Amino acid sequence: MIKTFKIKIVICCLTLTSLMGSEDLFDEDIEDILSIKSELKVEIGSRDGARNYLSSNTPIDVITAKQIEHSGLTSLIDVLRYFVAGFNAPETSVADGSDHVRAYTLRGMSADQLLVLVNGKRLHTSALLHVNGVIGRGASHVDLDTIALKSIERVEILRDGAAAQYGSDAISGVINIILKGIGHKNSISLHGGARKNGDGEQFQADTFLSIPLNYDGFVNITLDAKEQKQTQRAGTDSRLSPPTVQTHAGVPDATNYKALLYTEIPQQGDITLYAQMLLNYRESEASAFFRPACEDSAPIYSSGFLPLISAEIFDYSALIGINGRFSDTASWDFSNVLGQNNFHYYVNNSMNYSLGSSSPTSFDNGSLNFLQNTATLDLQKHFQDVKIAGGIEYRYENYAITAGDISSYSGTASQGFAGFHPDNAIDEHRDSYAIYVDSIYSFSEDLLFEVALRYEDYSDFGDSTNGKLALSYTLMPELMFRSSASTGFRAPALAQSYYSQTSSFVDTKGVLNTQGTFRNDHEVSKSLNAKTLEPEKSNHFTIGAVYQPTSNSAFTIDYFYVKVEDKIMLTPELTARSQEQQEVFAKYGVSAARFFTNAATTHTQGVDIKLNYSHLFSHTSNVDFGIWYNYNINEIDKKDRSILENENPEIKTLIERGQPRDSLKFLTNYAFQKINTAFNISRYGSYEQSRDSVNYKFDAAWTADLDIAYQISNKVNVAVGGTNIFDTIPNKWDGLSGTYYGSDGIKPYSRYSPFGYSGTYYYLRASLEF
């Protein structure tokens, strides 16, 4: 009986097979052939042009526009967190500027050790420097929320050091955002949703317009407007009687406008002109801790007040370029990209206690500004068995801090966030030159060997030369081994070298008291053993394998090891200990200081394991699924500066255990005729946060996301979905009780939570193609 049943199943499968098609594609209907997905090609990782991402000698992942569309997400950071195991992007609150520019990391490393490119060109970083105890503390990184999702063709993620190819910052990896080119349909979409609790409403409208030009040229324009309302997950404030919820903890209120223009204008010959312009304007508002009623605030606020820190962010990147060919095997490309990010702080609903009843309640607290201009000339030449690419690059960077209103920094300064003092104001710049070469040798059909070398000279700290060796060996058509070893570096950000924010107040004894972040070259910092910042230096090694039993399935496994020397960190607040230090502190009226320094040597190692499978039943029906597991360990090997010799559990925990060591993604997408269903499950490993020298552990958690889309007609598509649909909430502080942080405190959840703590988000989406 059982045997008969099995035979029937096999016969059914065989019948199914015959209905679905044969292996000989030439015999298939032309429409079916045109509906087959081609291999996924990437440009990152090598300068020899696009190639199959699975044939790369270093691990590369790709997120396609279709995947982004069916994720239901509205920001690039969330898209990466959703699809990439080991990509971490917590949602912080009550963390000043960090609430407005979310930090993100790959493989548990620092946020500024991840290089971001757009169409292969370096994107400038945000002017913001994370100085609070958040993931990304001490880092200034690219603001990924400046890029409109609808403009993206795919996102390529290189999981390897690549400073020898792309220069500074490419330590934990490189993200390359490829913009949509020719042939994409015009579309307009509307998205609206809210959290299960009824707050956190989001509304987004975006459109993509493509105008074809001669010879497959195009002008593509993307517009994106999004409004996000805050979520409120704060606990009660025990300082109040009766205790009530006052402080805001959750995602902030934000309005975000993005525009992107991308054009390629081929000329009659082999020359193509191209340009891209990214524009972003954002207003965001989040709170500081509530200030209960007190004698100082009584002149204006009789029952306390909640300072609101607002950010006005303006960001642009303007690129123009020209490329052409010398011959069929030789090409050139010249481009110049100018990018700028301005982060302007305002504080509302606050006061400056020193000014009493004459204090304003709204303050202009000053701004941070970063400008970067990069000019690049790339050359490529293909020989019989060798492909060589190289180029030269010049980069100029400027970092400026503008002081706030006098009322924002004078006296006790504006509550919530002190304005930048004129002493903090700076306008500093540097430039750098680079020359690089990248070559691939084909020793045989099965053995490819890549060598890359890059020399850079910075005007502030000197030069750095880095190299990369990588090879891939195809043992059999289904099985390829790959390995790479490289050195890298990360130049100190200008912000790390020159940022300072100090606030002064007269204490109860009438003594001037100054605290805050000091420049690395300030006498106070020097008294604490600060040295001129050196670049971080890194060593990388990866080894892995790609197994493709069939062309629609792939299994990859990659081990990685990264050692970073002279890691730049923001010290904890330090006080004077020696006689000499006390004298310097007294000279400036300083009670505590922190600054950036090359503080430690760290190593990161782990493994990425991926399984992808795709099956096309017909040109209207297919299934894709993927499993991705990431495990990584970050450890501090040694502290290079005496300032960190005294164990600081908060910083140590932040680096070593503040992010999940393991994460798992189970991604599925099933399309059947007019219905597309995406269902994803994520597991985030446990993490820890330190308070008052005690480590608190937060449990691992599972989340699930669902998106169901229905194609009403060829042009109209509607979808319903939710993220974190089972409303997974991280556990609260276990064993910690306190006013601000603790299970019964104002912030009951850790700001390190890798999936936030705002819970389920439901949404509706409608899109029209035209």
Next chain:
Amino acid sequence: MLKVVLSIFFLLTSLYAYESEDKLKVIIIGKVAKYITYENAQNLDNFVITVLRNPFENLFDDIYKNKRIKSKPVKISYIDHINELESTNILYIPNVNARELSDILYKTQNSNILTVSDTRGFAQRGGVMQLYFISQKLKIKINIQSAKRHSLKIQPTLLRIADVVKDEK
């Protein structure tokens, strides 16, 4: 039961798949011939596909071995220069520079040859059929004016699934 599940899995995985761009291009080059009428067809014994500076390694030979197009056996001819071109039904032109492309199109103009290329702007520059990829899907672009000049009659079925363009003036 496990065997049954595995059987299903491997049966399914042996069906459609992600294919290389090159393979899809090579297949479609011959596949479109079904939808094209050669109005001044030379009386060739074979259906000839000529490949200029073959970038596809053995794909053409592997795919068209023992295949027939328009009831004729398929012959693949490889050339290194356009001057070597002999009687053919289809000419595949690789991604060449503008000057050489102009020369090739001049030498093949008004011939009864389906010119195919993935060179950017090929169709608008006077080629008949251009291949390109968008979002991992192979697309076809056809210049109907050029097709007429080459005395090629293209069936509506093919025009319906292709982007139709005209010469760029």
